[in-house]
Amino acid sequence: MEPGEWVTEAAAGFGMTVEIREKLCCRKSQFQTIEVYETAKLGRLLMLDGIIQLTSFDEFAYHEMMANVPLFAHGGARRVLVIGGGDGGVLRELGRHPELEELDICEIDREVIAAAREFLPGTACGFDDPRVRVHIADGSVFVRDKAGYYDVIIVDSTDPGGPGAPLFNQDFYRDLKRALRPGGVIATQSESPFLLPELVARLNAATRACFRYAGYASIMVPTYPTGMIGMSVGSDGRDVTEPALEVPPELARQLRYYNTAMHRAAFARPNFVQDMTGGR
Amino acid sequence: MEPGEWVTEAAAGFGMTVEIREKLCCRKSQFQTIEVYETAKLGRLLMLDGIIQLTSFDEFAYHEMMANVPLFAHGGARRVLVIGGGDGGVLRELGRHPELEELDICEIDREVIAAAREFLPGTACGFDDPRVRVHIADGSVFVRDKAGYYDVIIVDSTDPGGPGAPLFNQDFYRDLKRALRPGGVIATQSESPFLLPELVARLNAATRACFRYAGYASIMVPTYPTGMIGMSVGSDGRDVTEPALEVPPELARQLRYYNTAMHRAAFARPNFVQDMTGGR
Numbered sequence: 001m002e003p004g005e006w007v008t009e010a011a012a013g014f015g016m017t018v019e020i021r022e023k024l025c026c027r028k029s030q031f032q033t034i035e036v037y038e039t040a041k042l043g044r045l046l047m048l049d050g051i052i053q054l055t056s057f058d059e060f061a062y063h064e065m066m067a068n069v070p071l072f073a074h075g076g077a078r079r080v081l082v083i084g085g086g087d088g089g090v091l092r093e094l095g096r097h098p099e100l101e102e103l104d105i106c107e108i109d110r111e112v113i114a115a116a117r118e119f120l121p122g123t124a125c126g127f128d129d130p131r132v133r134v135h136i137a138d139g140s141v142f143v144r145d146k147a148g149y150y151d152v153i154i155v156d157s158t159d160p161g162g163p164g165a166p167l168f169n170q171d172f173y174r175d176l177k178r179a180l181r182p183g184g185v186i187a188t189q190s191e192s193p194f195l196l197p198e199l200v201a202r203l204n205a206a207t208r209a210c211f212r213y214a215g216y217a218s219i220m221v222p223t224y225p226t227g228m229i230g231m232s233v234g235s236d237g238r239d240v241t242e243p244a245l246e247v248p249p250e251l252a253r254q255l256r257y258y259n260t261a262m263h264r265a266a267f268a269r270p271n272f273v274q275d276m277t278g279g280r
Numbered sequence: 281m282e283p284g285e286w287v288t289e290a291a292a293g294f295g296m297t298v299e300i301r302e303k304l305c306c307r308k309s310q311f312q313t314i315e316v317y318e319t320a321k322l323g324r325l326l327m328l329d330g331i332i333q334l335t336s337f338d339e340f341a342y343h344e345m346m347a348n349v350p351l352f353a354h355g356g357a358r359r360v361l362v363i364g365g366g367d368g369g370v371l372r373e374l375g376r377h378p379e380l381e382e383l384d385i386c387e388i389d390r391e392v393i394a395a396a397r398e399f400l401p402g403t404a405c406g407f408d409d410p411r412v413r414v415h416i417a418d419g420s421v422f423v424r425d426k427a428g429y430y431d432v433i434i435v436d437s438t439d440p441g442g443p444g445a446p447l448f449n450q451d452f453y454r455d456l457k458r459a460l461r462p463g464g465v466i467a468t469q470s471e472s473p474f475l476l477p478e479l480v481a482r483l484n485a486a487t488r489a490c491f492r493y494a495g496y497a498s499i500m501v502p503t504y505p506t507g508m509i510g511m512s513v514g515s516d517g518r519d520v521t522e523p524a525l526e527v528p529p530e531l532a533r534q535l536r537y538y539n540t541a542m543h544r545a546a547f548a549r550p551n552f553v554q555d556m557t558g559g560r
Contacts, residue, residue: 010286010297013321014503019293041293058474061550194338194502220498220508220550222474223294227507228500252551261548268545270341270500270537 007037007045009052009225012195016052016223018045024119029111031163036119042223044120046087048112049162055223056122059089061257062229065219065266067093068258069233070152070187075244077151078102081179083139084164084189085156086112091126096254104150106135106142108163140166146179153179155188160199168199173206183237190216193273194226204277207234215241216277217266241267287317287325289332289505292475296332296503298325304399309391311443316399322503324400326367328392329442335503336402339369342509344538345499345546347373349513350432350467352543355524357431358382361459363419364444365436366392371406376534386415386422388443420446426459433459435468440479448479453486463517470496473553474506484557487514495521496557497546521547
């Protein structure tokens with residue numbers, strides 16, 4: 001290992017380590033410990049309760065997929081809700097879509113948004129879009145009185161250990177479904193099948209139980225443990241694995257990860273993931 | 281981080297760290313330092329010159345794809361050559377194919393094979409197949425007098441820093457092409473586009489320059505840096521991104537990663553990889 005300071009996120013006998021230059025921020029909010037580092041090679045790094053949430057280096061992969069897979073699975077979305085996502089990265093990607101009319105975000109921890117605005121401007125610029133309305137609340141409660149309102153709901157949660165715990169319950173998935181307009185699509189952060197197979201199986205089962213069409217997609221994100229993360233996608237409207245629209249050229253030029261082929265390919269699952277999520 | 285001993289492979293400001301129980305082997309061969317560890321949670325781990333080559337936990341992903349993508353891209357292979365691959369993992373996957381007649385391996389370092397046989401029996405069992413013939417030689421020299429002999433050549437190399445350096449030259453790709461029978465397919469370990477973009481671009485360009493059909497495929501391997509690794513595949517025979525055959529049921533039951541959908545999906549490339557490898 002090279003000299004210098006490193007921050008490490010390790011669990012289950014292996015993990016990621018990142019060389020840092022400087023700790024920019026360490027705050028304890030009502031919900032969690034928020035840290036931002038200047039890294040040696042990966043730009044800024046955000047940790048919540050010691051778990052890497054993003055680095056400037058590779059957050060584009062996660063945020064582009066979390067935003068664009070449900071939008072293109074839908075094909076005509078106008079009203080979108082993000083639950084969690086206080087760093088603003090999913091909002092930034094949604095903001096590239098001029099056809100969207102309402103961009104609501106429900107983040108439980110206002111201190112995450114404040115830290116992101118201060119230390120992660122390249123991600124938190126998502127909040128600058130005039131269509132964005134910020135709700136500081138528990139997303140699992142917020143959706144309960146939004147029956148039939150949203151076209152797309154994106155759950156950009158932390159892991160189930162922290163304040164995001166209610167976002168991993170089957171009841172929450174039923175509430176998400178109720179908050180959708182006809183043809184609506186949900187996409188939820190659904191962990192790594194290499195690391196948390198039981199949780200992946202449960203989240204996938206919850207999606208399949210609630211929606212006629214469901215899929216489990218993989219996103220390559222080097223600085224997440226195991227180098228990838230899954231997304232559960234569900235809809236009663238149409239097959240979510242097939243984009244409803246081509247990517248407009250002016251959007252394609254802005255994207256570094258998402259394209260039509262990656263949309264379809266992300267839903268292909270290795271045999272061991274098929275065994276976990278149903279369908280071998 | 282949990283207590284205990286950890287081994288870390290880090291470069292470019294980030295890396296992998298793995299908790300270990302015991303160092304089982306540390307030998308200096310003529311070519312490199314060979315280490316095998318018993319890890320806390322990932323089974324055995326093989327390092328060459330400090331670079332993680334495999335863990336028992338996730339080597340199936342890499343070895344199944346390195347063997348099966350070129351075999352199914354070909355569709356009728358009988359004679360296969362592995363260059364490198366001294367741990368035996370690619371041979372083990374090739375051995376699941378009863379139709380193969382010759383399984384040659386050309387590994388430069390006999391000490392790697394010896395260490396794998398002693399400490400990695402679940403991988404090195406690939407050498408037990410009676411069709412296997414072992415050649416201890418520099419693969420870049422070995423292929424030069426094998427004109428028109430092999431249906432499939434798989435280059436399972438280390439990184440270009442070590443004894444595998446000649447396997448990253450354009451000349452070597454021309455020699456591989458010459459060693460193929462008509463319709464032959466090559467597959468070469470081609471690094472991570474997140475970590476080594478210039479090298480990925482160069483290996484891809486070498487494959488495209490030599491072969492009518494070429495593709496760059498991604499494999500999710502959690503314990504490699506960035507959590508994935510690429511494979512360049514080339515042939516003059518047919519489109520390598522489309523399997524020529526279905527997976528026979530008796531083989532499918534043995535596989536944990538490879539399937540027809542994963543074959544196709546692996547060749548989908550994020551926009552930034554398309555920019556690197558040609559074709560956006």
